[in-house]
Amino acid sequence: MNANRLGLLFLFFSFLLQVPFHAQAQKKTARTTKQPVKSKAQLEREKAANLRRIKEANRILQQTAQKKQASLGQLNVIKEKITVQKGVINNISTEITFLDKDLQTTEEKVMETQTDLERLKREYSRMIYAASKTANSYNKLMFLFASESFNQMMRRMRYLRQYTEARKKQAAAIEQTQQNLNQQLTTLTTQKQQKKSLLNVQLSENKNLLGMHDQQDQVIQQLSLQEQSLKQELEQRQQAVRQLDNLIANLVREEIARAARAAERAAAAKAAREAAAAAREGKSAPAPVAKKTATSSNRVTLTPEGEVISSNFAGNKGRFAWPVERGFISQRFGRQAHPVLKNVVVENRGIDIQTGSNERVRAIFSGIVRAVQTIPGMGNIVMVQHGEYFTVYAKLRTVNVTEGQEINIKDTIGTVSTDADGTSELQFQIWKNQSNLNPEGWLLRK
Template identity: 60%
Template sequence: MRVRFKPLLLLVFFLITLLSPADAQQRSSRTRKPKTKAQLEREKRENLNRIQEANRILEQTKQQKEASLGQLNALKEKITVQKKVINNISSEINFIESDVKQTETVVGNMQTDLQKLKAEYATMIYGASKTANSYNKLMFLFAAESFNQFIRRLTYLRQYSESRKRQVKEISRVTTNLGQKITVLTRQKKQKTNLLNAQLNENRNLLTLKGQQDNVVQQLSQKEKELREEVNRRQAAVRKLDNVIANMVREEIARAARLAKSRAAAEGGTAAPISANKVSLTPETALLSSNFGGNKGRFSWPVERGFISQRFGVHPHPVLRNVSTRNNGIDIQTNAGESVRSIFTGIVRAVLEVPPYHTVVMIQHGEYFTTFTKLKSASVSEGQKVDAKEVIGTVYTNPDGTTELHFEIWRNTTKLNPETWLLNR
């Protein structure tokens, strides 16, 4: 007997395997903890501050009459943050809508309870009216057939009177709480209206920004020849800087190897095998290197204000088609005259001029190297020890008004993505 269903089973197994990662991702997104209202408000404040920073940087680039890539990058940053602000407001509106629904439910339930309480109280009043005078009460008591029944009727009259008083207090309490809830509901609805108006204004701002972006792209597109020449110059400069940094790293590796060899000779021992691609670490520098690596994702930015205008790796050109550029670090666009700071304790290994990157400062942290490029000036010298957040210079401002720091991190001879080492913004 021939088995014909085996290919079908293989196809089913393949589909299950193919769909499993997506299903896992969906399950992960469903189980992700939602943000609180306080977190959303904090994020909105942070994003609004980022927009203000981008505005200041954009105004500096606008001082030049002609459109520039720096101006385009600042507009892109504003658009990115603007979208986050809009999404943030949408989440706040969802929170408010949920609160409004809950409050409306509570108000409805309290109104129903109040109606029931009033109806019960009306019944009690009607019953009490039948024994409103002392004669009726006495007749009710002395009509008892026994002394025990007399006591029970007396107790009933007292409890009935106390029950009416409690009912009055309960009606008063529910009425007060209902008024408070209605006030809360009115405030929540007003907040929702304000948020909807804010969202509408932010959407208008987003449309304006996109129009400005399109205008700048159109202006830059008319200078295609100049842009292509600039790309070629930039890529040549990237290769030149890469070679300079690589040579400095190799020199430091060789210097550390010589020190290790001479130290071993002085101690009468034999130096450990030395790698041509790794820094020979002493116990002190090994600890420094370990501390640097252990702080990944927690380093302060090399400038206090700014945004990443160009990221690590290969990316398409923002204007030219079919053109890509490589970045061995990140570029941070910031304000004119912004101070540059070391991100960690280390030793300054080089301060030199590398046209067109102007002043370059390289700091060693054990087997890690941080390089700061496009500095107008440096306030440190070779061999100097620096601490975290210590100012090492100021950023250079281009003729087009763009102030941009180029920042790289290397581990021995390997280039790393600096963005993953810095605090999120």
């Protein structure tokens, strides 16, 4: 082999040694795909919440379904199940969307890895071909002895060693890339199976939703045949609501007046003490400050302790635990269309929470029980004061507290009553002085 040929081989070896054989492959392997971790975690939480709500609704529906005649309670439960079922289907659709993105990413990675693998194999083939030109010891020795100086010979020896190591690294890179490809193909197969399974689940849940809509239509049709009794029931309810409204308004006014009188007495006692102290010191007593009468104020006059309680109550808006552990909102706050009677609007001062029979009713915050009374159609009623805020719990079967009693958060107030149709429902209201508020915005979201 002449010196020119050896020189060309030397340059070829040097070129191969400069090629980053597996750098790109390593880069592709090390690259991670940003996953919407929080969104998927949120999906899992929503899925668990939906399963819990469906379980609760089924338990409540089983109770109301024991009665042969259709009822508004049954209709409310079916509507709740439909709402939750739509959430389940939306949850699955979002999961499929995420999985489609994962599938696309995995397919792209598979194509890139396959391209890298082919490139590495081509480079390795060129290296093997080049190595075959100097496969015997004679050619290697000729390559070394053709050096023009001792330093050049040492560099050539180093290049030969590096070239041997490069071939080993290239082979290792090919093997690692092949393993990565196999793993990606396995992941791709798993993701496709997951998507197929989710699509089957989605199809099944859509069928369940259609069945729920059919069940809802049947109950509405049965209830439509009871129009006269529904109107009578509505009239009785509205009469009970009016009595409850008047009761609450009177109780709030009484508390406003009582607090104002107490504040006036405290102010008078303070003025008397100041006058007595001034007389002892030979000073003139301070002029009395005019106070508003009890009837001129439309809000509770708060003591320092009452101001703290009011502030804490307001600061917990949106974080209060529900007054019952299980259940759903069967009728929302404000004006709502009647679920069966056409052109009939029902106004609700609070929210109705449908739950199971004998469900325990809990105080949502610490306070003082201001009233325990009974109204036909509303059962037992408990009113609790929290500074200038009041919570009202109606439709109670039993009551565990007395007027003037101080209670703490989650203390048992009583149990929910169940009507003749098998519907167990709590009426819950929140007032700030003489204005009633939407309780739904104050409770934790389920």
